[in-house]
Amino acid sequence: MSRVPDCRMSRGRPMGKLSEMTALTACTASIDFDSALAVLSALANPRDPVAVSISDAGGCHLAAPILALLDSPRHACAAMDGYAVRDCDLFTGAATFRSIGVSYAGSHDAGEIGPGETMRVMTGAPVPRGADRVVMIEYCRQSEGDVRIDNPPFGKPHIRRRGSDFALGQLLIPEGTKVTPAVAVSAAAADHHELLVSPRPRIQLLATGDEIVAPGAAAGSAFVIPDSLSAAIELLCHSAGATVISKARLPDDSDVIARAMEFASADIIVVLGGASRGDRDHGRAAFAPLGLKIAFADVAMKPGKPVWYGKVGARHVLGLPGNPTAALTTARLFLSPLISCLLGGDVAGALPWHLLPALGPIEANGPREAFLCAATSFRGVEVSDRQDASGQARLAQVNGLVRRPANAPPILPGMPVPTLPLCC
Ligand SMILES: Nc1nc2c(c(=O)[nH]1)N[C@H]1C(S)=C(S)[C@@H](COP(=O)(O)OP(=O)(O)OC[C@H]3O[C@@H](n4cnc5c(N)ncnc54)[C@H](O)[C@@H]3O)O[C@H]1N2
Numbered sequence: 001m002s003r004v005p006d007c008r009m010s011r012g013r014p015m016g017k018l019s020e021m022t023a024l025t026a027c028t029a030s031i032d033f034d035s036a037l038a039v040l041s042a043l044a045n046p047r048d049p050v051a052v053s054i055s056d057a058g059g060c061h062l063a064a065p066i067l068a069l070l071d072s073p074r075h076a077c078a079a080m081d082g083y084a085v086r087d088c089d090l091f092t093g094a095a096t097f098r099s100i101g102v103s104y105a106g107s108h109d110a111g112e113i114g115p116g117e118t119m120r121v122m123t124g125a126p127v128p129r130g131a132d133r134v135v136m137i138e139y140c141r142q143s144e145g146d147v148r149i150d151n152p153p154f155g156k157p158h159i160r161r162r163g164s165d166f167a168l169g170q171l172l173i174p175e176g177t178k179v180t181p182a183v184a185v186s187a188a189a190a191d192h193h194e195l196l197v198s199p200r201p202r203i204q205l206l207a208t209g210d211e212i213v214a215p216g217a218a219a220g221s222a223f224v225i226p227d228s229l230s231a232a233i234e235l236l237c238h239s240a241g242a243t244v245i246s247k248a249r250l251p252d253d254s255d256v257i258a259r260a261m262e263f264a265s266a267d268i269i270v271v272l273g274g275a276s277r278g279d280r281d282h283g284r285a286a287f288a289p290l291g292l293k294i295a296f297a298d299v300a301m302k303p304g305k306p307v308w309y310g311k312v313g314a315r316h317v318l319g320l321p322g323n324p325t326a327a328l329t330t331a332r333l334f335l336s337p338l339i340s341c342l343l344g345g346d347v348a349g350a351l352p353w354h355l356l357p358a359l360g361p362i363e364a365n366g367p368r369e370a371f372l373c374a375a376t377s378f379r380g381v382e383v384s385d386r387q388d389a390s391g392q393a394r395l396a397q398v399n400g401l402v403r404r405p406a407n408a409p410p411i412l413p414g415m416p417v418p419t420l421p422l423c424c
């Protein structure tokens with residue numbers, strides 16, 4: 001394995017971004033996992049930002065900061081249902097107030113209260129001028145036009161002052177922030193209906209193999225198997241924030257594979273299978289006549305060694321090994337970060353490694369960095385006893401990957417190990 005010094009990463013973070021030219025020319029030999037990620041991140045630049053509605057922007061990253069277009073609250077308003085009163089009346093002995101009206105959320109000017117007066121207010125309603133607090137309805141006794149407050153509570157005035165949450169012009173959300181439901185609340189509250197974001201990457205999925213057929217169509221023939229990857233990788237693309245615009249199951253025929261690629265205007269082409277060295281492994285070869293520039297091929301990792309990545313013009317091409325556990329592992333480790341980078345995010349955001357205590361012993365690792373399927377819970381992480389790259393049954397029982405560096409010593413129960421959620 002040859003290492004590429006420029007591509008080094010430190011704990012999953014690139015140590016300085018590579019230029020596109022360097023990334024496409026330097027890393028063509030077998031490289032280590034962190035170097036491969038650095039190459040991918042150097043080549044994955046987002047397209048020009050577009051304005052999209054907030055509800056369509058989930059998972060995208062803001063290409064511009066969000067400034068508040070108004071004050072919030074817009075005016076002094078009640079934080080509780082109750083009666084608005086003046087402190088000087090309430091705490092100097094007056095117990096009976098004359099109610100002069102009602103203010104609802106959405107009411108216009110609530111007017112003003114004078115000495116001995118009160119106004120019924122609902123949560124979110126404008127509070128009348130002169131009022132210092134809202135006494136919760138539970139402490140008030142209403143009769144006719146009067147309100148009696150015998151034991152007024154001290155403490156919070158239950159009035160939200162104008163601009164006390166945020167003020168007009170305030171920077172609320174910095175550029176680069178990922179749009180989540182929580183971020184959507186802030187943005188909409190600031191009176192934005194559209195957000196400027198990098199467009200979602202468009203994905204083309206090409207599953208290759210003479211033996212694969214659509215799930216549901218395999219049991220009748222002994223010589224075919226269900227395509228167990230296309231739907232899974234499509235799900236992963238969606239949860240990472242991309243749109244799958246086209247998918248196909250193709251025979252092991254490089255001309256057919258190349259033609260399929262030519263007809264889609266995708267940002268990322270994902271080729272499933274045909275990544276290694278079999279007579280019919282046409283993954284990379286199919287794209288050579290189209291001008292494929294390989295950025296890396298063969299990563300020193302287990303599973304997933306044959307994973308490869310390059311570009312055809314502006315299009316990214318990622319080849320995942322056909323063995324299902326290897327395909328899912330490499331999709332999580334390379335396709336999620338590629339999508340994240342094209343959305344304006346980064347590798348570290350897409351791969352949130354965190355330390356969890358091992359629930360059982362983990363044996364020493366060999367010379368290839370390993371990513372082990374594991375089950376995580378609040379108690380810690382348990383590595384599966386079988387780690388077979390072609391396995392499919394076990395995938396339904398795992399939800400994480402444990403990272404084991406090359407030649408790592410054994411792990412004892414309770415020791416922390418880097419763990420990644422298998423689903424993004
Ligand atoms: N001489 C070598 N042989 C192999 C190497 C190597 O370095 N030298 N690498 C091994 C490793 S590691 C892996 S992983 C596999 C990867 O193989 P390919 O990417 O070429 O995949 P295929 O040969 O097309 O298929 C492998 C296996 O997976 C099944 N498969 C493929 N696609 C699907 C699908 N969509 N759904 C379900 N199953 C699928 C396919 O039937 C094969 O059984 O190569 C090793 N060999």
Ligand code: MOO
Binds near residue numbers: 301302327
């Ligand atoms: O690495 Mo392969 O992905 O072992 O089967």
